[in-house]
Amino acid sequence: MILPVVAYGDPVLRKKAKDITPEHPQFKEILENMWETMYNASGVGLAAPQVGLPIRLFLVDTTPFADDSELTKEESEQLVGFKKAFINAEIIEENGEEWAFNEGCLSIPNVREDVYRQEEVVIRYLDENFEEQTDTYQGLIARVIQHEYDHIEGILFTDKISSLKKRLIKGRLSNISKGKTNVDYRMRFPDVKGRRQ
Numbered sequence: 001m002i003l004p005v006v007a008y009g010d011p012v013l014r015k016k017a018k019d020i021t022p023e024h025p026q027f028k029e030i031l032e033n034m035w036e037t038m039y040n041a042s043g044v045g046l047a048a049p050q051v052g053l054p055i056r057l058f059l060v061d062t063t064p065f066a067d068d069s070e071l072t073k074e075e076s077e078q079l080v081g082f083k084k085a086f087i088n089a090e091i092i093e094e095n096g097e098e099w100a101f102n103e104g105c106l107s108i109p110n111v112r113e114d115v116y117r118q119e120e121v122v123i124r125y126l127d128e129n130f131e132e133q134t135d136t137y138q139g140l141i142a143r144v145i146q147h148e149y150d151h152i153e154g155i156l157f158t159d160k161i162s163s164l165k166k167r168l169i170k171g172r173l174s175n176i177s178k179g180k181t182n183v184d185y186r187m188r189f190p191d192v193k194g195r196r197q
Contacts, residue, residue: 003037003051004188008108008156009177011190012049017056017152019088022130024055031085031128034059041185043106045144047151050107052188056088058148065140075139082141089125091149092134094118101143103157109183111172113161117146 006012020027030053038046038059047058065071066079096119104112121142124134137145147157158166158173175181179189 001033001036002040002186003033004186005037005041005046005106006050006052007176007179007181007187007189008158008173009190010052010107010188012052012054013107013151013156014154015049015054016154017047017049017054020055020057030057031059037185038106041106041183045148046106047148049151049154056152058086058089058152060084060086060141060144060148062141062144079140085128086123086145086148087126087128087130089123089149089152091121091123091146093120093122094146095120095122096138101140103143103147105147105157106185108156108158108173108176109181109187111158111169111176113158113165113169115147115157115160117143117160121145123149 030048034046034048034051034057037051038061042064044062044064045058045060048055061083062079063081063083066076068076071079098116098118100114100116102112103115119142120136120138122134122136123145124132127133150156158169177190181187
């Protein structure tokens with residue numbers, strides 16, 4: 001089932017999400033619905049808070065990035081088919097030079113800004129079978145993981161841009177929270193004059 005993506009301004013996007021157990025109600029259904037929702041919105045990542053669930057779960061599928069003509073053949077091959085669920089994730093280390101990339105977010109439609117992040121991430125997490133993993137990722141995979149991890153920490157990519165850029169997009173963010181935006185996927189907006197959209 002395709003779920004509505006929660007829009008900027010909803011308090012769930014600012015909550016630090018809680019760990020879950022294998023007994024979490026309807027876990028498999030939540031996972032399936034999140035994959036379906038992410039693909040329907042042409043996303044490369046989706047965190048549970050973005051569908052209104054304050055739990056430590058996010059998904060990543062970097063396959064769409066593999067078509068980028070600026071990537072080497074090796075970089076493209078790493079991105080194709082990288083599809084993973086991360087449960088109760090904890091970033092252990094971030095290493096390397098910071099580099100800029102123009103990021104966007106399904107919860108903040110039609111807003112893109114350059115965000116600086118370190119090039120490598122070491123992350124401990126449970127996979128979708130609740131087996132513990134510790135992995136190291138670089139480049140675009142690391143970036144998508146960092147972006148989605150921020151969501152379960154209550155952080156948005158717009159928190160990582162300069163105060164000048166924040167002032168420049170303030171009106172657009174306000175419009176998103178009021179439901180004044182055009183997207184081709186379902187969204188849920190915060191209360192607008194007392195009603196849920």
